[in-house]
Amino acid sequence: MSIFVDENTKVVYQGLTGSQGRYYGLLNAEYGTQVVAGTNPKKAGTDVEGIPIYATVAEAMEATGATASCIFIPAPGVQSAVLEAAEAGIEFIVAITEGVPAHDEAYFFNKLRNDFPNTRLLGPNCPGIISPGKCNIGITAGHIAKPGGPVGIVSRSGTLTYQALYELKEKGIGVTTCVGIGGDPVPGTSFIDCLAAFEADPETKAVMMIGEIGGSAEEEAAEFIKNNMSKPVSSYVAGVTAPPGKKMGHAGAIVSGGKGTAQAKMEALADAGVKVGQNPTEAGELMAEIVANL
Numbered sequence: 001m002s003i004f005v006d007e008n009t010k011v012v013y014q015g016l017t018g019s020q021g022r023y024y025g026l027l028n029a030e031y032g033t034q035v036v037a038g039t040n041p042k043k044a045g046t047d048v049e050g051i052p053i054y055a056t057v058a059e060a061m062e063a064t065g066a067t068a069s070c071i072f073i074p075a076p077g078v079q080s081a082v083l084e085a086a087e088a089g090i091e092f093i094v095a096i097t098e099g100v101p102a103h104d105e106a107y108f109f110n111k112l113r114n115d116f117p118n119t120r121l122l123g124p125n126c127p128g129i130i131s132p133g134k135c136n137i138g139i140t141a142g143h144i145a146k147p148g149g150p151v152g153i154v155s156r157s158g159t160l161t162y163q164a165l166y167e168l169k170e171k172g173i174g175v176t177t178c179v180g181i182g183g184d185p186v187p188g189t190s191f192i193d194c195l196a197a198f199e200a201d202p203e204t205k206a207v208m209m210i211g212e213i214g215g216s217a218e219e220e221a222a223e224f225i226k227n228n229m230s231k232p233v234s235s236y237v238a239g240v241t242a243p244p245g246k247k248m249g250h251a252g253a254i255v256s257g258g259k260g261t262a263q264a265k266m267e268a269l270a271d272a273g274v275k276v277g278q279n280p281t282e283a284g285e286l287m288a289e290i291v292a293n294l
Contacts, residue, residue: 003197005135012037012060014081015072016048022141031142033135034191036064058088068092070137075099082108086116093135095123105186121188127158127180140287148174149203154194157212167284176204191221206232206290213239218265226272232290234275236283237262
């Protein structure tokens with residue numbers, strides 16, 4: 001149930017025969033990721049540029065030894081795709097698809113937690129995960145990520161995930177793993193899950209956390225950092241200028257009843273000892289200072 005991926009991770013793409021799945025699946029394979037199979041019950045027995053297509057995830061696993069899956073299925077089919085992968089025994093499911101109904105997310109989140117505790121879900125509505133130079137699952141551009149550590153990144157925002165990677169690369173700072181947890185109301189993997197994994201990872205020496213308005217995930221993360229983390233953290237929270245009651249970007253980013261504001265999140269993180277930037281570039285500069293002092 002590890003969050004981390006590497007050059008040994010074998011991935012089956014659920015939706016490899018669709019246009020998006022094909023594009024990113026082949027791009028990830030070109031990066032060096034072991035994309036060992038795709039699934040489509042109507043196209044079993046065919047292939048996508050040499051990558052075999054199977055009818056089910058179970059068949060793909062049996063044939064290839066895949067341990068991870070990446071879902072590019074349209075939103076109405078994501079619930080069944082997640083459960084199919086879990087029932088087959090996949091350990092790590094990355095669901096890229098956006099627009100998944102919150103009711104479906106709540107259902108399969110609890111189903112996995114109760115019935116498949118050894119399966120980790122990342123997403124839905126996320127950019128995926130990249131361990132630079134080793135493995136890229138999802139839609140992150142590999143060339144903007146510098147390998148070698150020592151920084152781990154966790155982000156709710158897809159676009160700011162990419163900017164965080166780029167800001168660090170421009171400063172010559174490498175990344176161990178970058179996790180985009182997604183911005184939906186019921187994410188399969190939380191800030192705290194990632195922070196705990198980075199705290200335990202010997203290669204990660206510091207963590208960059210990108211949050212945004214809406215919900216209480218950043219405040220909960222701040223409490224975790226204060227009580228459980230020894231490694232330094234820099235952060236940025238998007239949405240300082242967002243008007244209350246307005247959705248910003250996606251379903252999870254909405255301020256309601258005066259709660260979930262960027263300011264409150266920034267104050268909670270600062271109180272936990274996190275170096276909080278006023279914009280993504282400043283957060284990168286703060287991380288550069290942290291790395292220089294490691």
